Amino acid sequence: MSTTENRLRVYEQTKPLFNIPDGVTYLDGNSLGPLPLSTADRMGRVIQQQWGVELIRAWNTAGWYVQPRKLGDRIARLIGAETGSVTVGDTLSLKVYQALSAALEMNRDRKIVLSDTGNFPTDLYMAEGLIATLGRGHQLRLVRPEEIEESLSEEIAVLYITEVDYRTGRRHNMAELTARAHALGIVTVWDLAHSTGALPVDLARVGADFAAGCTYKYLNGGPGAPAFLYIAPRHADHARPALSGWMGHAKPFAFDLGYAPAVGIERMRIGTPPVLAMAALEASLDIWDRIDMHEVRARSLELADLLIGEVERLCPQLRLVTPRSHEERGSQVSFAFERGYAAMQALIAHGVIGDFRAPDIMRFGITPLYIGKAEVMRAIEVIERVFTRELWRRPEYDVVHAVT
Amino acid sequence: MSTTENRLRVYEQTKPLFNIPDGVTYLDGNSLGPLPLSTADRMGRVIQQQWGVELIRAWNTAGWYVQPRKLGDRIARLIGAETGSVTVGDTLSLKVYQALSAALEMNRDRKIVLSDTGNFPTDLYMAEGLIATLGRGHQLRLVRPEEIEESLSEEIAVLYITEVDYRTGRRHNMAELTARAHALGIVTVWDLAHSTGALPVDLARVGADFAAGCTYKYLNGGPGAPAFLYIAPRHADHARPALSGWMGHAKPFAFDLGYAPAVGIERMRIGTPPVLAMAALEASLDIWDRIDMHEVRARSLELADLLIGEVERLCPQLRLVTPRSHEERGSQVSFAFERGYAAMQALIAHGVIGDFRAPDIMRFGITPLYIGKAEVMRAIEVIERVFTRELWRRPEYDVVHAVT
Numbered sequence: 098m099s100t101t102e103n104r105l106r107v108y109e110q111t112k113p114l115f116n117i118p119d120g121v122t123y124l125d126g127n128s129l130g131p132l133p134l135s136t137a138d139r140m141g142r143v144i145q146q147q148w149g150v151e152l153i154r155a156w157n158t159a160g161w162y163v164q165p166r167k168l169g170d171r172i173a174r175l176i177g178a179e180t181g182s183v184t185v186g187d188t189l190s191l192k193v194y195q196a197l198s199a200a201l202e203m204n205r206d207r208k209i210v211l212s213d214t215g216n217f218p219t220d221l222y223m224a225e226g227l228i229a230t231l232g233r234g235h236q237l238r239l240v241r242p243e244e245i246e247e248s249l250s251e252e253i254a255v256l257y258i259t260e261v262d263y264r265t266g267r268r269h270n271m272a273e274l275t276a277r278a279h280a281l282g283i284v285t286v287w288d289l290a291h292s293t294g295a296l297p298v299d300l301a302r303v304g305a306d307f308a309a310g311c312t313y314k315y316l317n318g319g320p321g322a323p324a325f326l327y328i329a330p331r332h333a334d335h336a337r338p339a340l341s342g343w344m345g346h347a348k349p350f351a352f353d354l355g356y357a358p359a360v361g362i363e364r365m366r367i368g369t370p371p372v373l374a375m376a377a378l379e380a381s382l383d384i385w386d387r388i389d390m391h392e393v394r395a396r397s398l399e400l401a402d403l404l405i406g407e408v409e410r411l412c413p414q415l416r417l418v419t420p421r422s423h424e425e426r427g428s429q430v431s432f433a434f435e436r437g438y439a440a441m442q443a444l445i446a447h448g449v450i451g452d453f454r455a456p457d458i459m460r461f462g463i464t465p466l467y468i469g470k471a472e473v474m475r476a477i478e479v480i481e482r483v484f485t486r487e488l489w490r491r492p493e494y495d496v497v498h499a500v501t
Numbered sequence: 502m503s504t505t506e507n508r509l510r511v512y513e514q515t516k517p518l519f520n521i522p523d524g525v526t527y528l529d530g531n532s533l534g535p536l537p538l539s540t541a542d543r544m545g546r547v548i549q550q551q552w553g554v555e556l557i558r559a560w561n562t563a564g565w566y567v568q569p570r571k572l573g574d575r576i577a578r579l580i581g582a583e584t585g586s587v588t589v590g591d592t593l594s595l596k597v598y599q600a601l602s603a604a605l606e607m608n609r610d611r612k613i614v615l616s617d618t619g620n621f622p623t624d625l626y627m628a629e630g631l632i633a634t635l636g637r638g639h640q641l642r643l644v645r646p647e648e649i650e651e652s653l654s655e656e657i658a659v660l661y662i663t664e665v666d667y668r669t670g671r672r673h674n675m676a677e678l679t680a681r682a683h684a685l686g687i688v689t690v691w692d693l694a695h696s697t698g699a700l701p702v703d704l705a706r707v708g709a710d711f712a713a714g715c716t717y718k719y720l721n722g723g724p725g726a727p728a729f730l731y732i733a734p735r736h737a738d739h740a741r742p743a744l745s746g747w748m749g750h751a752k753p754f755a756f757d758l759g760y761a762p763a764v765g766i767e768r769m770r771i772g773t774p775p776v777l778a779m780a781a782l783e784a785s786l787d788i789w790d791r792i793d794m795h796e797v798r799a800r801s802l803e804l805a806d807l808l809i810g811e812v813e814r815l816c817p818q819l820r821l822v823t824p825r826s827h828e829e830r831g832s833q834v835s836f837a838f839e840r841g842y843a844a845m846q847a848l849i850a851h852g853v854i855g856d857f858r859a860p861d862i863m864r865f866g867i868t869p870l871y872i873g874k875a876e877v878m879r880a881i882e883v884i885e886r887v888f889t890r891e892l893w894r895r896p897e898y899d900v901v902h903a904v905t
Binding site: 116118121123125128129131132136137140141144145147148149150152153154155156157161162163187188189190191194198214217218219221222223225226227229230231232233239264311313319320321322323324337338339340341342343344346350351352353354355356367368369370371372373374375377445450452454455498499500 | 520522525527529532533535536540541544545548549551552553554556557558559560561565566567591592593594595598602618621622623625626627629630631633634635636637643668715717723724725726727728741742743744745746747748750754755756757758759760771772773774775776777778779781849854856858859902903904
């Protein structure tokens with residue numbers, strides 16, 4: 098897949114494949130990717146023909162049972178993972194939990210999980226929960242992102258971080274940190290939530306141990322789409338599944354009373370897979386199969402530079418929090434602004450959808466499959482209007498929603 | 502809901518609401534419920550209008566964020582649970598894990614989890630995994646189903662069983678066992694996989710502590726539809742979430758670094774909810790909202806008695822393993838037959854879909870919303886033909902599929 102012949106030219110050939118509502122400039126694909134035009138039909142067929150007609154037989158005839166691995170292999174290409182090393186299912190919270198649990202067991206003599214304050218909170222919460230369940234004196238040590246490298250030591254059991262910071266867009270150097278961690282006997286767990294589909298990832302080459310990510314952001318898998326888990330093949334047959342469900346059993350349909358893990362990554366399946374959600378993901382991966390991640394990256398940096406330059410020039414009230422260096426950032430651009438919540442509401446009301454992350458971060462996702470120079474210029478125009486006229490002062494933009 | 506005026510008469514008014522393929526007699530709704538005719542449209546609207554047009558805003562505007570609780574409240578009615586005591590998400594494997602973990606922490610001085618050999622294996626596997634993770638000398642004690650009552654003692658921490666046996670259809674007496682467990686200081690976790698939508702359940706009245714179930718069987722939520730978890734309101738604010746994801750945080754959108762559980766059952770949410778899968782479930786609950794579970798139960802017993810009587814009369818090769826007493830059984834009928842796998846393949850080839858569970862159980866699900874006397878008589882006719890002519894001897898029925 099993604100051979101030169103069938104490759105799609107990013108933006109020119111991909112934008113027509115997505116449903117972007119009229120009047121909307123959508124810079125929130127880093128939170129929820131927009132709808133591929135082919136998804137509804139695919140879902141309709143799976144519902145009507147597979148569920149509706151094949152019924153229970155579709156587990157075999159339509160391949161439902163093997164979907165977690167088949168979809169995993171398609172994601173594997175995008176993150177530089179080996180074939181057969183990725184499984185799809187559940188949520189990212191659960192997948193990082195599975196990874197962290199297995200990683201800690203590989204380093205039983207050490208008690209410290211090292212993470213940073215830029216990690217997405219659910220990763221930290223899941224670690225807290227696991228540590229409490231373990232009850233063996235593990236500690237979650239949080240440092241600032243820029244302190245991670247100096248905090249690696251032979252005391253650390255697991256390095257447990259997100260490559261790209263969900264608020265600032267700051268990017269860790271995965272290759273360097275992994276090498277340094279390994280030299281110190283540390284096992285690594287990478288959260289790829291803001292990497293997968295955003296930039297090239299090369300898990301096999303950097304020698305990553307565990308990684309997890311989600312598919313509802315850059316990959317356009319749909320709201321609440323399933324997550325994925327990667328385990329390096331050298332570990333996969335040794336990793337103990339803490340969440341040992343029947344789908345990860347060596348012989349699920351023998352219905353044995355005792356658990357025996359399946360070979361390889363399959364052991365990290367848990368319960369019955371989410372067939373309908375996987376149907377939507379399958380439709381979006383039909384696009385991603387034909388994408389060159391290096392092309393995505395080049396376009397995303399170019400567009401982000403344009404956004405940064407113009408917003409800094411036109412809106413001095415906004416303070417860039419995303420690193421300027423290409424190497425040190427992901428695919429989103431974030432600005433700090435004290436009244437950022439209201440300002441983002443004002444932008445949304447004027448057709449530019451980004452999002453807000455407490456306490457003061459305005460995020461703009463750069464997603465080149467459907468965002469090009471025209472969309473970024475339009476966003477800049479609206480941002481300028483909102484800030485020049487201080488539209489964020491209007492009381493209607495202070496209404497707080499359940500989900501921000 | 503289910504007031505006398507809007508109630509649907511089971512079968513006569515409900516069968517037309519389902520897609521049952523021509524020529525198929527579907528007795529496997531206890532494994533995968535068939536497709537409601539309204540599901541595809543509902544899904545299409547959620548995809549096209551909510552995801553497609555509202556995009557990220559749909560978390561608020563379309564109520565995605567509160568769906569786990571809203572759907573939970575609709576399931577609550579079917580299982581006699583208090584409003585606000587049920588949350589929807591993840592898989593049954595994960596929901597029983599959450600329940601068992603919290604239950605064990607309520608009984609810290611005891612180390613034994615009591616279950617039976619008729620429990621669905623994933624429940625046992627998840628318990629094994631939890632016990633290994635805890636590493637504190639807990640023991641999973643398995644007895645035969647009929648030995649459960651006599652095995653209750655002050656040594657037991659948690660009674661952890663499935664109300665209706667997935668193979669035999671044998672039903673535990675939930676009220677009696679719960680009362681007896683409580684008298685001995687035992688916390689109860691009930692798996693309702695083969696109860697929800699199959700027969701009246703009355704969690705609040707029996708004083709159950711924890712319960713979990715799935716929605717892809719009797720409730721017709723679709724393949725891999727999300728599961729649900731019940732916690733008695735008296736426990737919900739004290740139960741520690743072992744799987745402490747951001748959606749169960751007291752303030753998910755404050756993005757605090759430290760975990761603090763939400764009030765009540767909301768704390769048992771884990772990651773981002775499966776919006777598309779919930780859309781399908783919502784469509785099927787539109788039917789279930791209008792169903793009287795006592796009517797379902799009366800019809801199911803009547804149809805099961807018919808099936809049992811005729812099969813025993815016509816096919817002496819088959820040995821009934823489902824209890825004859827109405828009180829002691831759920832809504833499925835199971836027969837043991839040594840060549841059951843091949844026999845079930847022969848039945849399926851002749852349009853009667855049931856399923857097989859190792860080593861020798863042929864299961865027939867009685868689901869009165871779309872199965873009536875005509876369907877059962879048709880099934881009996883085909884079963885008789887397969888056994889009278891010994892069609893299971895044909896080699897083509899010995900092909901083993903991945904999913905049985």
